[in-house]
Amino acid sequence: MSAVLDATAPERPADTCGRNGGSALQVLGSGGPMHGQGRGSAAYLLWSMGRPSILIDVGGGTTVALARAGVEAAQLDAVLISHFHPDHVSDLPAFLWGEMVTRRRRPLAIAGPTGAKDFRSLDAFLEKQFGAEGAFPDMKGLLSGEPFQLELAAIETVKARASRVFEHNGLRVSAYPVPHGRAPTLAYRIEGPDFSVVFGGDQTGLDPGFSKFAQGADYLVLHAMLSPRAAGHTLAQVVALPETLGRRAAEAKAKRVVLGHLMAGAPDQDEAHVWSLSSMPAVIEGLRTYYQAPILVPSDLQCLDLDTPEDDDV
Template sequence: MFTSVQHLFIASTLLTTASLVQASHQCAADRVSLQVLGSGGPEFTDNRASSSYLISLDNRARIMVDAGAGSSINFEKSGAKIQDLDAILFTHLHVDHSADLPAFIKASFFTPRRSDLQVFGPAGNRVMPSTTAFIRKNFGPEGSYSYLQNFVEPDQRSAYKIQATDVPLTPHEVSNHSLNDDISLQAIPVNHGPIAATAWRVNIAGCSISFTGDMSNQYKTFGTLAKNSDIIVAHNAIPQGAGGVAARLHMQPSDIGVIAAETNPGKLVLSHRMNRSLGKETQTEAEIRKHYDGNIIFADDLDVIQPASH
């Protein structure tokens, strides 16, 4: 009951790098925008909401990537409307990327939304549930918020249904999903230690915006996904030289620089900025500049960023 309606996506398939690269002149940059709903991590001392991003087309919010704590408040501040969302994409299901989903679902009850909500995220592994299981555990009949079960098991009260899709964790395999004529999605597994995780590329009105999510780049798969993206959102959770568990879970700035050189984004947006990387922007940029000489933006909550021509 949690599979997506067939006409809303193309089944997962292995794509060539060439098929992912969009011609930059096709990007309708004046129609597309990225807004940062949450630029922080799981801390309560960084004065930031946790990870979340909103992609709009013609001033209508269409795609949300992650829904970390505080993102629902900034969604309201942005002026976006839940009924306009085509899909919510999860890079992974850590609390700082998913905690506000119940708030969005409950709030949708008070809107005129009638179309099903697509939710995409990674399949499960020995540590994390799949995205479909996550939806069941939250909203199913035995879930934490079982009083909202009509969103997954429709009845006479149901205005719409959550349609959840698991993205396979097969290494180096790109999953392709077509939402409509304006928007298509690609995802690829990435390494975030033991956590099931994927990176995303959103192609919208000829523009492409790619998200690393939290990753170590151990798989070295993101470059295949994000080549020539108009915007890349990379997570800058640790400073150069960090070690231990943090370095096994996250990219160092030098890794981000190598990725940016490989993918050649029009703009590189650094987000998921935690206390250990805040205040180190000069050093972080210097490391990235060893590899990439393009536009670098250190993200703050509610920043609005438009694609730039290559």
């Protein structure tokens, strides 16, 4: 297999994703903080048994993408946050505000990393947002279970080992810390009855232990911010070059890779060439140094079926 599916691929209408009673991965935001090509910041939605179940990252644009996908947000069970950079979490207040305004009653699980210098832990982040002395004191009820319960799971990132996050409605979620500069960052693995999806998060790709965590994934979501021309750039010390991503994917024996966090600079930016969207063919070629199974380059709202995955050239 050497298929590359790109953003121009014909796709099913966004608001039919996951509605057939099966499971699907919907890419809500396939971009990064500069929103190259109009892509939203990182966010993914896992559909399970016909329901929108788990939101993975809540970057800018998530709430609009959920609306465009026709998702009834009150059905969501959990939010998994990879790390506390704004392009992964900035829409969380708007998402939770929407749930408060619509008087959600069901509990919502939120998982995220513990803190480090210059980074809040999950609990402290929420306190700074929604506490009585926080940015949105009007939302302080959230921290005491009003109008719905938040079930928080703060996950340690110091030791490179997998940890169980929760098990809910037949989905098992585990986390693994990945290297991303000074930001405590988590990869997540979601195991369903007959599928596995791994979200690599932002990372350098320099921990081979991640390949073990991602072993055999049906879909491995990797963040490809850089083009190969970023080799030697300081950015490559905090996020992976395409070749490194390909190496980890090959070691993991992932059945297919989905690229996310695709980025572009302004055309007149001096360093526009370092970003992935400046040359996706070069990015794919970099991954192909090691990885030969299908690579998908999604557009926002694209729906990837987990029951009958798409591997063919288009």
